[in-house]
Amino acid sequence: MREKTLKLMIPGPIQPDQAVLQAMSRPVPPHYGTEFTNYYNDTLELLRKVFNTQGTIFLMVGTGSVALDSCIGSAFSNGEKVLVGTNGFFGERLKAIAVSNGLDVVSVSAEWGEPLCAADFDRAFSKNPDATGALVVHLETSTAIANPVQEIGPIVRQHGGVFVVDAVSSLGGLPFQMDDWCIDLCASASQKCLGAPPGLAPLAVGERGWEYIDRNPQKNHGWYTDLRIWRQYATEWADWHPFPVTMATNNVMALHTSLEQLLEEGIPQRLEHYRQLALRLRSGLRRIGMLPFTPDNLMVPVLTAAYGPPGVPTSKIVDYMAEQRGIKISGGLGSLKDKIFRVGHMSPVLQIEDIDQVIEALEAFRSHAGN
Numbered sequence: 001m002r003e004k005t006l007k008l009m010i011p012g013p014i015q016p017d018q019a020v021l022q023a024m025s026r027p028v029p030p031h032y033g034t035e036f037t038n039y040y041n042d043t044l045e046l047l048r049k050v051f052n053t054q055g056t057i058f059l060m061v062g063t064g065s066v067a068l069d070s071c072i073g074s075a076f077s078n079g080e081k082v083l084v085g086t087n088g089f090f091g092e093r094l095k096a097i098a099v100s101n102g103l104d105v106v107s108v109s110a111e112w113g114e115p116l117c118a119a120d121f122d123r124a125f126s127k128n129p130d131a132t133g134a135l136v137v138h139l140e141t142s143t144a145i146a147n148p149v150q151e152i153g154p155i156v157r158q159h160g161g162v163f164v165v166d167a168v169s170s171l172g173g174l175p176f177q178m179d180d181w182c183i184d185l186c187a188s189a190s191q192k193c194l195g196a197p198p199g200l201a202p203l204a205v206g207e208r209g210w211e212y213i214d215r216n217p218q219k220n221h222g223w224y225t226d227l228r229i230w231r232q233y234a235t236e237w238a239d240w241h242p243f244p245v246t247m248a249t250n251n252v253m254a255l256h257t258s259l260e261q262l263l264e265e266g267i268p269q270r271l272e273h274y275r276q277l278a279l280r281l282r283s284g285l286r287r288i289g290m291l292p293f294t295p296d297n298l299m300v301p302v303l304t305a306a307y308g309p310p311g312v313p314t315s316k317i318v319d320y321m322a323e324q325r326g327i328k329i330s331g332g333l334g335s336l337k338d339k340i341f342r343v344g345h346m347s348p349v350l351q352i353e354d355i356d357q358v359i360e361a362l363e364a365f366r367s368h369a370g371n
């Protein structure tokens, strides 16, 4: 591990607040017993306010992908047909998770850099009446595009399907209303807008999510990610150990701390702070001639993608920023590799001055590269 500490301005993991980091270094408590169980349950209640759901919440030990695998594997059976929204790297990843769970995937696509269109889901369900659900990424982290899950959800429900949303990079950083938006299962991760280190994957299951999960009692798709197992422990061991595995106790304490901070500040206030950072970054990027990748009307508060100077592979900018400036930003993924760079501003510790520092460093890169 290198000694040099980089300022993280990537789209997760983020730089957590000091109090959150302190929670990670407290003595390790046992993961069972009344005290930890109460604390864990309290953490789930904080998450409930962020998901905005009356559903069941679990905290899986792992990253966002384990929660996605769990939602998809639990809700659908081998051979079932599902619609998957694909307009970026993580839409493709969602498709890969569906395929690896034996599902028959129909892509509902948009160009990378464009949002998915809700009416396309309506048409795709009409063309594929045997499709039993839809899977969509909320914030497509590879392009900084937010998909209109609030419009897609009611369409999926109208067609009687189950709606699974990847909110890995959006929960806590974009407005989110799981129940009002007809989302039946939803997966997220601790290391992005929830403000904690990597290691926990919150997920939520609504009433209809459970109906789908319980359709086929014979179904098997492994043990760890089977939500029926998580429900069983949450019920049978409710008073002392409401999860089937050893809970990552210090990660729970860190997440509890960051969620308390988020809710004390207020989600709308936090989102407004991020919006101000996004606006400052966009105007700075324009000033130095590195244009934002998405138009202003599609701006998201927590992440900005932009083009570098013409003819310069963006990995050179990413390397310069880390090596010369100590600021870690991200490059483009997949087909956008070397075409764009991405700056994450989804940490509560980031301020306008940090954005100004990024702009100043990018401008220096520009002069240094002779552009």
Ligand SMILES: Cc1ncc(COP(=O)(O)O)c(C=O)c1O
Pocket: 011, 012, 063, 064, 065, 066, 090, 093, 137, 139, 140, 141, 166, 167, 168, 169, 189
């Ligand atoms: C939208 C989205 N989905 C899924 C993932 C995968 O999450 P994890 O790396 O936590 O498994 C990421 C990670 O960046 C993401 O941004």
